[in-house]
Amino acid sequence: MDRTGTARVGRALSVVAVVAVCLILAVVAGNAVLGPAVGPLLAPFAGAGLAAGVLALVARGRDDEHSATGHSGRSALVAATAPTSLAALVEVLREGTGAAHAEVWLVVPDGFVAQDGTERVATTTDLLLRPDVDHALPVVDDGELRAVLTVGKPGRPVTAADRALVVEIGAGARLLLRVVARGAELRARVARADELARETEASRRRLGRARELERHRLVGELGGATTERLAGFRAAVTAAAESVDEGLEEPEGDPAREEAAEFARHHLATARERLEELLDRFRVIARGVHPAVLRDQGPRAALEEVVADLPRAVHLTGRLAQRLPWEVESGLYYAAAAALALLGARAGEEPLELALEQVGDHAEVRVTDATADPDATRTALADDADRLAALGGSLELTADDGGRTVLRARLPIQLRPLVGTGLTG
Structure with a gap:
């Protein structure tokens, strides 16, 4: 008997065995559930129905297997529809299509990165223009692009069977890529949490430094x-x-x-x-x-009180668009008051220019002086710069078009402690 005849006999015997097993199960279950009087009467019908269902499922599985043949890598796909790693997925993609190059490009915030992390591209266009990419398939999961599968077959065409295989691999890889994406997101969140912890600790140290500086300032005063x-x-x-x-x-x-x-x-x-x-x-x-005027009327009124006690004239302009949190208003006030005390102690010189302004999500105070020494001013106000930096702001010294020194104290309207230097310029 040839191989085909042997296969047919084997399939026939398998059918007989399935029917026999189903009948036996039906008789046993009927006696247990319906009793010996009714069970044997209904058992043949139940066994026949169960056998028909099992045989239909077996036939469908055989048809699916046959439809999967006709391509050299299709059997490998069945074994790797849920690979344990992206490297295994790349290997299945390469062997199944017979490609010289195959890659899984993961979506990252600034473009795409190869699954092994060795290469990165910025846009989809950059990815498609690569010389080792002859065919690409986006993998979309829940409406979100997770990755792009690429194959390269230099000198050989990408066949319809190749394209169909890539589609099947992409469908089987959705769950894996979802897990990878969730893992990457979790790692990013953990990294961000670590970064925030470091920033919080650094801000806590700078706030402690600011409190110490303020204590020394009061002792000196x-x-x-x-x-x-x-x-x-x-x-x-x-x-x-x-x-x-x-x-x-x-x-x-x-x-x-x-x-x-x-x-x-x-x-x-x-x-x-x-x-x-x-x-x-x-x-x-x-x-x-504790300037009571600052608490009651805001920074402009409090600075007007400071200006009134200075021997040097001060031209005060502008105001904040709204009342801000106490930490913001007091931070700007103390920085401006320190600058005025330093620069406004000399009578008879050109008036200082003092301006208050709210720009976007920042509030600032500017002091402009034509005679100030930038280096000496920067040194004298270093403690105030540290205080502003501890609150997430800055104290900058620049020069305007006329060569005058411009001191700018800035704070965000909503405080967010940052790590970095406080005085720049």
């Missing part, structure tokens, strides 16, 4: 306000006390006694002046630490 003025107040009070002691030693009606009393009154008046200066200075410091 208090020291400068109290040391000299308290010494003058103490000296005046001491001199008044000595004059009173000297006068008490003289007899009543003695001119020396009256002269000592006059000296005492003079020293007390001097002490009163020193005390008033000390209180005024404390008021200025308190206003700088």
